Amino acid sequence: MLDAIIVGAGPVGCHVAAGLAGRGHQVLVIEEHDQIGLPARCTGLIGEQAFARFDLPGAATQRIVKSIRIYGPDGTWFHHRSERPLARVVSRPQLDAALAARAAAAGAGFLLGRKVLGAQIEPKAVALTLAGSEHPLRARSLVIATGARGNLTEQLGLGRLCGYLFGVQVETEVREVEEVEVYLGRELSPGSFAWVVPTIPGRARIGLSAYGHPRERLALFLRDRRLQLRLVGPVPPPTVAPIPLGTLPATVADRVLVVGEAAGQVKTTTGGGVYYGLLAAEIAAEVLGQALAAGNLGRASLARYEATWRQLLGREIEYGLRLRRLARRLDDATLAFFLNLANRDGIKYLVGRLASFDWHASLVAALLDGPLRRSAVAVSSLD
Ligand SMILES: Cc1cc2nc3c(=O)[nH]c(=O)nc-3n(C[C@H](O)[C@H](O)[C@H](O)COP(=O)(O)OP(=O)(O)OC[C@H]3O[C@@H](n4cnc5c(N)ncnc54)[C@H](O)[C@@H]3O)c2cc1C
Known part of the structure; x- marks a missing residue:
């Protein structure tokens, strides 16, 4: 047997x-x-x-990733660049x-x-x-x-x-996409995010993860002016798959x-x-x-x-999961506030010191117990 x-x-x-x-x-x-x-x-x-x-296997590598740019709902961005490779697109x-x-x-x-x-x-x-x-x-x-x-x-x-997100994505021809881009905002995906990930020259995977309506949200993202200008040729139908949140x-x-x-x-x-x-x-x-x-x-x-x-x-x-629970409660103004803060406060320092591509708990704990907690107080006192 x-x-x-x-x-x-x-x-x-x-x-x-x-x-x-x-x-x-x-x-x-x-x-x-x-x-x-x-x-x-x-x-x-x-x-x-x-x-x-x-x-x-190195042969599966399509691109080496050294930087990531995170866009807030108001167009603000946070840029993280590393001297050494962070990840690969395979x-x-x-x-x-x-x-x-x-x-x-x-x-x-x-x-x-x-x-x-x-x-x-x-x-x-x-x-x-x-x-x-x-x-x-x-x-x-x-x-x-x-x-x-x-x-x-x-x-x-x-x-x-029990808990799920849906990942939805297309792979298509693009121009002027040279680094991993992440987009935040409630209209795109409340509590989650969208991405543009370059693969081989002239192509990218464009997608998002969402708690609901993944196809509709991706269609909206693909109509975003920041993307429209860089899409080349027709976009194929998207693939959709569940992503578990919890064990x-x-x-x-x-x-x-x-x-x-x-x-x-x-x-x-x-x-x-x-x-x-x-x-x-x-x-x-x-x-x-x-x-x-x-x-x-x-x-x-x-x-x-x-x-x-x-x-x-x-x-x-x-x-x-804790970070996601917090993210689901944030409105766009608060998200933009956090991203602006990230460029000024000690968050950039924390990210530089604690960020790892695969291990996030230390950074999340430091943010939740430090700058995010302070700014959450600041945000609620603005209301
Ligand atoms: C849009 C999207 C983007 C993602 N991006 C990333 C990323 O950038 N990096 C990353 O690390 N992860 C990413 N993931 C998650 C990643 O794809 C999965 O975590 C990973 O594939 C899990 O590997 P696995 O071997 O456990 O399962 P899978 O890769 O899903 O393999 C399971 C296999 O089992 C087979 N199977 C299922 N049921 C049966 C059955 N009853 N009989 C026979 N065969 C069966 C399936 O056909 C499949 O081939 C992404 C997911 C989505 C949806």
Whole structure:
């Protein structure tokens, strides 16, 4: 019998597969789409730290990011530039395909174009029902790496992700887009933001994350004068996908682990999930690998996975949610006030000192307990 079936050949599923296969376990990755990495719905911004940490394939890089410009609703901007690269813009199809190739080279098998419809935990195995097949497929363990969609976790009594944003995006031809641009404002997306991210020369991903009406908001953003002047040629239909805000109540059961976006392992400040998912994938492969070797796949034996990833990522996820709760309450005048303040107050200093592409809790805590708290008092006293 297979040691593990991994459902989902995204970056996270592939990384778990590589980790388990590299430890000598027999694993199969099942992916509902015929091609790995497609359809692509991601902006592809990955921090330099993630690249180095996971030795990610440089060939997927489309651009190195050293600066970011954040525009407020009144046109004010905040500019952050670093001497060293902050992040890369990657082609997700290329990144995912390279991670799948790595897993295959380690010995993992792949079954593409097959959707897993259901899962059942049995005394000595997990049984999976696949679309188009009458006979269940069995393995000693199951890793759910299905991204934010799907209901396998609910079927297995692990609950479901509750809070969501929607990420909506187009990729199109542009001119004069040379750095990452972020746009704030209630009309665009209350409590969230829009972006323009340059990829290869002459092209950019333009999108936003929103609590509701993502397509309508993107249409509005694309009509914005600041964008209209730089769009070249027709804009394709957008892709829309949910982004979880908050974690799954439980990410282990007997013989089962949930990893990546399916578990809510996402930077809640920005919605980026690749790095946190890969970090958790590494923990999952280590814990499950040991449990398989020991022949003990009970919930208690797998619980170290849950404890370890929550210790690593839990504070980040929670601080991101706190910042988002505050952001949802801000009106445009207050947002503009904060952005103006950011250029004058100690915030620029704090950002320069504490900003990291992937770890935000320290900066958020410093802002919430310092300048933002003081300015929130100042703003309310202006009312
Ligand atoms: C608009 C947008 C922009 C984003 N930008 C960024 C960014 O710049 N940087 C970043 O880090 N993150 C970004 N994200 C988030 C990022 O895309 C996800 O966090 C990341 O892809 C999660 O990886 P994963 O492997 O957990 O899941 P996925 O990449 O979603 O992979 C899951 C795979 O499982 C397959 N699957 C699902 N259900 C089944 C089933 N029942 N049977 C078989 N196969 C199944 C799916 O087809 C898919 O291939 C963005 C998201 C959106 C929506």
